[in-house]
């Protein structure tokens with residue numbers, strides 16, 4: 001079933017075309033990433049999906065319903081970029097009230113609140129007020145709120161922006177654990193993070209959908225491999241050596257210590273052996289070998 005269908009969706013603020021004739025379809029499955037530079041229209045798209053405002057033209061349907069329709073209450077939730085908690089109310093009280101707003105009884109809502117706090121590893125903070133939480137913990141509470149009632153669709157706008165690596169890791173882990181229960185649409189500038197969590201990526205730029213691609217699928221028989229070498233010394237000798245492998249059809253230096261290789265995937269095992277032999281011959285050590293192109297290279301090369 002389609003989770004989101006957008007047809008020629010536009011949103012103008014005066015003369016500013018924040019979204020311009022955007023069409024896409026998001027299917028059920030692993031999370032979908034929403035990527036784009038500042039001002040690309042990502043938050044505007046989130047607001048239209050949530051039904052917080054109407055499009056200037058075009059249509060958007062969520063889980064078979066018009067965006068903003070009452071039928072979507074409890075079926076979808078969103079973590080806005082600037083979500084705030086009420087500083088005067090205990091966390092458990094706020095989450096319980098949120099569950100009740102979704103139509104749950106007080107008992108069921110409290111049960112859900114306890115459950116989602118467990119998921120974000122903040123059971124001990126249940127009775128605290130938001131002022132006692134660090135920024136990262138507050139973000140995890142906001143994510144807990146979006147998980148209440150196990151909605152079919154969860155929108156996360158920059159879930160790990162501005163928080164420390166440990167809290168960010170906790171958030172990524174919990175998304176990984178929850179992603180088979182709910183469909184996530186995640187907006188983030190962290191491409192490494194999206195690569196780990198998501199399956200599909202929508203790339204917006206200047207209000208237009210520039211690309212919609214699968215992160216892990218390869219389109220033809222030529223596969224890509226990203227080779228990161230230890231140190232960032234002169235790569236010319238090793239490039240020259242790799243070029244001698246007949247199975248390699250293209251080689252591009254993508255960073256000071258990184259190469260993107262295109263090779264014939266029908267002979268993948270042979271290629272891998274030959275590549276390692278090459279590295280050994282040139283006494284070159286690798287830091288990582290990644291099958292496929294990095295998301296950054298898929299989007300920007």
Ligand SMILES: Nc1ncnc2c1ncn2[C@@H]1O[C@H](COP(=O)(O)OP(=O)(O)OP(=O)(O)O)[C@@H](O)[C@H]1O
Pocket residue numbers: 013016017018036037038039040041042043044045
């Ligand atoms: N309420 C508003 N009134 C007028 N213009 C707006 C409004 N909200 C957004 N815009 C403009 O619409 C465009 C898209 O903004 P949007 O916030 O959707 O981008 P974004 O991709 O979320 O950016 P960021 O990554 O910085 O959060 C920008 O040019 C922005 O200035």
